[in-house]
Amino acid sequence: MEAIATPTLVGLEKEGYNVIPTANATFLTMNRKGIRQLAHETLGLPTSNYRFAATRAEFDAAIAAVGTPCVVKPIMSSSGHGQSVCKTPADADNSWRISQEGGRAGGGEVIVEGFVKFDYEITLLTVRHAGGTTFLNPVGHHQVDGDYRESWQAQPMSESALKQAQDIAKKITDALGGYGIFGVEMFVCGDQVLFSEVSPRPHDTGMVTMISQDLSEFALHARAVLGLPIPKVTFYGPSASKAIVVEGDTTMVEFENLDEVLSEPDVQIRLFGKPFIKGHRRMGVLLARDETVEKALAKVERAYAKLKIKVL
8 A cells, every 4th residue: 555656646647647645745645755756845844854765875974964864765665664773873883774774655755754743643634526625623642763653633722823724734745635534643842833744635643533522534535526515524622643653563452441441421443454463563442522722632541451462
């Protein structure tokens, strides 16, 4: 799924096939180099300092230019695979090795990004549809090694920061084109907003919408690509999600104690039914809604603490 032959989609679209949202959007967003160049160099959106490197010599030069600490990511990967933090120049060997061995598409070119001092990260779920563009309430999230662990909606933001985020999301999604939902990731520090990445599909942090609103990100994506109207999205209230990440090397996992997990009101669980684990894998998500974001996060943590996972 995360290492598809995107140039083939471009060719198929030219033959008349319908690619969602567009072949070019898929091509650019599956490649961190393509989307960063579009965002910063073409559209002029604010981003972190960055360099690209295809060889070890270029990698060393990129680290010297960007400085440490910095984040190293394969240009073709996701969910933190192949990603690392290079804290000092002495860590360069290990970061290069991780990027070449851990990415979803194998070794190759990487992006070296300077550290950004931010207050919080958001995903602004942006829906392009027949009636225009709809922004959902901003989703705050917490990541571990580049992989989502918790998300919540709505992330409190100043009016100025929210307006900047919406402007950035509108510019990047208009440039990509097509219909569907886009997960636009951004860093926020005070009233300053920086573009980070964009996914042309439902976003992992957006799974919180399965309990926070009447139309989840998946329902909105389906409506948009089918050309159906989206006149209104009703937000139910502060909500949170927590990923169920399981470690091991197995084809057998059991989830137990679900009666206790679901004992509180406004708590839900989704188990993905993935057939195997090798290393670590997101196998489900817990969802909760409450009076405030803080209470929703506490509720989903309590549910997670009750969940018993058996790796067989």
